[in-house]
Amino acid sequence: VQLQASGGGLVQAGGSLRLSCAASGRTFSNNGMGWFRQAPGKEREFVAAISWRGSSTNYADSVKGRFTISRDNAQNTVYLQMNNLKPEDTAVYYCAAARRPIATRLLSEYNYWGQGTLVTVSS
Numbered sequence: 001v002q003l004q005a006s007g008g009g010l011v012q013a014g015g016s017l018r019l020s021c022a023a024s025g026r027t028f029s030n031n032g033m034g035w036f037r038q039a040p041g042k043e044r045e046f047v048a049a050i051s052w053r054g055s056s057t058n059y060a061d062s063v064k065g066r067f068t069i070s071r072d073n074a075q076n077t078v079y080l081q082m083n084n085l086k087p088e089d090t091a092v093y094y095c096a097a098a099r100r101p102i103a104t105r106l107l108s109e110y111n112y113w114g115q116g117t118l119v120t121v122s123s
Helices: none
Strands: 002-006 009-012 017-024 033-038 045-050 057-059 067-072 077-082 091-098 110-113 117-122
Touching: 002 091, 017 033, 017 091, 017 117, 033 067, 033 077, 045 067, 045 077, 057 067, 077 091
Parallel strands: 009 117
Antiparallel strands: 002 017, 017 077, 033 045, 033 091, 045 057, 067 077, 091 110, 091 117
């Protein structure tokens, strides 16, 4: 079972990136999915989550209105569209699959994690 995150890179402040998280080895269409991030020297923090059918989403206040989470269950893939990026968004971004089908922000609810993709936003 693997979650493969991709799409990170270097972007200027105000720019956009789209992260993808492709699952292999099993389907996660019945699981809530989430994105977390971890900046150097800081704890991993919640970014966004989506329920199993995509009908419910949840965002950290710091990204609300700028980031959009979505999923394509047919492709077993979750996306994070990031617009108007800020230097404080710089971090390694991780996708994760939750134990339950809900859009939860609790890190303890996630039991499958991807390897992370680095996003660097320059000022």
